[in-house]
Amino acid sequence: MGNSIDTQVDEMLEKCIFSTPRKSFFLFAGAGSGKTFSLVLLLRKIRDRIGKDLLLQGKNVAVITYTNAATDEIINRLDYSSIFRISTIHSFVWDVIKHYQTDIRSLYCQHLSEEMTTLRKKLNDTKNKTTKTYLSNKEKLNDLNERFEKAKTIERFIYNPNGSNPEYNALKHAEVIKISAQMIKDIPLLQRIIAQKYPILLIDESQDTKKELVDAFFEIQKNFASIFTLGLLGDQKQRIYTDGKENIESIIPAGWEKPIKRMNYRSGRRIIRLANSIGKDIDIHAEQNPREDANDGFVRLFIVKQRDDQNKDEVEKNIRHIMFEQTNDEKWVGEDTDVKSLTLEHMMAVRRLGFAEFFAPFSKVSKYQMTFLQGTVPELEFFTKEVLPIVKSINDGGRQALEILKEYSPLLSRQNKDKPYELYLRCRDAATRLTDFVNGNKTIRVVTEEIIKSQLLKVPDVVKQAYTLKLSELDETVAEDIRAWVEVMDLPISMIHKYDDYVNQKSQFDTHQGVKGLEFDRVMVIIDDSEAKGFLFSYDKLFGVKGLSDADKRNLMEGKETSIERTKRLFYVTCTRAKNALAVVMYTYVPENVKKEAIDKGWFDENEIINI
Ligand SMILES: Nc1ncnc2c1ncn2[C@@H]1O[C@H](COP(=O)(O)OP(=O)(O)OP(=O)(O)O)[C@@H](O)[C@H]1O
Incomplete structure (x- = not known):
């Protein structure tokens, strides 16, 4: 037996998928027990044995992971096979519902109106009508009212699972979850469409998957058991978000397989x-x-x-x-x-890493809420994907700097056809100066000024505006993102480097x-x-x-x-x-x-x- 005491679990999962009829399963096991390992093993078997057939029928196996990083890791381990639709829950459900705009609108309005009713009641019941909470709830109600009125004019709702969704017609992350769960539960046709398109749906880390969606997927499985197979992998002991489903074991239908893994392959x-x-x-x-x-x-x-x-x-x-x-x-x-x-908490980590002054102002910007910790704020990406890589490449004596400059530098743009060699030299000098400034750990303001002056790169408008302002000049009218940029302008550029390493999990700390x-x-x-x-x-x-x-x-x-x-x-x-x-x-x-x-x-x- 030895290290293979859990082999029969992988065999059981295989049987669940390849027997007729297929069987749904629930694999909940402890840390390091190889759940993700078993998932990838099963996916490989699916790809090799029925992958082609599924593709010919226009079907996919859906795999829901908890983070974008986990999605990328599994896609990578499966050699980018097109049989699978591997994504986070937000991205998956949005893809499913986005074609049903009328239903989205009606549930969106219903959702706003329910929220307004709750808030009105709260405001009415409040005795002291001068507290901060009361005033902020009042503001929230006005905001909801405004969104409700605007909803009537929205022709098409949009949503970016990785963005902050600031547009007036964009759904917020929580709204997508709520609306999609409701739509799946209420519309049998949608259940059928999902079951037909994704006959096998596997969910990793399912202890933390939004509970309303777990319920919705169970509903599909119940109603379309003969064509839809659900596989849950997870660990109740690792449920660390409040929106995961408690006691998920208690709702597992009798006919499902519930294999148990006993080994921890990871630790001493x-x-x-x-x-x-x-x-x-x-x-x-x-x-x-x-x-x-x-x-x-x-x-x-x-x-x-x-x-x-x-x-x-x-x-x-x-x-x-x-x-x-x-x-x-x-x-x-x-x-x-x-x-x-x-x-x-993040603040405890970034304090130890020495860039709390940089991190704190941005973490408060609501527009950056989703993107800041993912490292995908466009203004920050200007530094992390253009400025810093150019400097790194020049320091390493590599050629990548030229590639980045060809892509981003206005000096080397295709429209700039006159005197190309002169422009190339100008670009080279500017890049060398920029490298000196960054190596000398000058402030973000000084580095920005250098780039604006040399026109080496196109500085994003928000950064450009912040560069012209001083902390003492900030008043209420300044937008929150510009304000945050002004607050960090006089900090050393190395802080952006530290931030980039942190959000890409390259630094010593994490949460x-x-x-x-x-x-x-x-x-x-x-x-x-x-x-x-x-x-x-x-x-x-x-x-x-x-x-x-x-x-x-x-x-x-x-x-x-x-x-x-x-x-x-x-x-x-x-x-x-x-x-x-x-x-x-x-x-x-x-x-x-x-x-x-x-x-x-x-x-x-x-x-x-x-x-x-
Ligand atoms: N059957 C196996 N043989 C050898 N190594 C394995 C096996 N299963 C898992 N491992 C290794 O054990 C480690 C833990 O596996 P994995 O990350 O899949 O566990 P997990 O159950 O998803 O963990 P957690 O719930 O703690 O995130 C990994 O390094 C993996 O490569």
């Missing part, structure tokens, strides 16, 4: 033991076995006494050094360091939620509730430092989950990203309590706990 033994003891509190069947050839794995809990004016960078550097000493693994320190450090589905050799989980702003998660409560809040108590009384359960699942996700070694770093005012709780829960042994 000690890490799996920790995962098992966190996991068993969430699901009694959580126990996983390590691979026969798994390494020992290594875990440590560092309890850091919280102090005012503490230099957290120094503390964490020291901890990495201790990890190096104890594991004898040089990658914890030095130039070749390769550690993934996880913080609860607890952002690494779901990923794995790293060495992981440092940083826990510091005093620095976190959100209210959804509380490690202090999980580690017994803080008692339950009134809201938690109310939730408990109503049979709902508290922030402790939510945080425990997040803790499970973060710890299980580690393949070889894991350092959990907990900042706290009461180290004794944390230590006692960590030992009592069986998570860490006494000799694995280090007080700092």
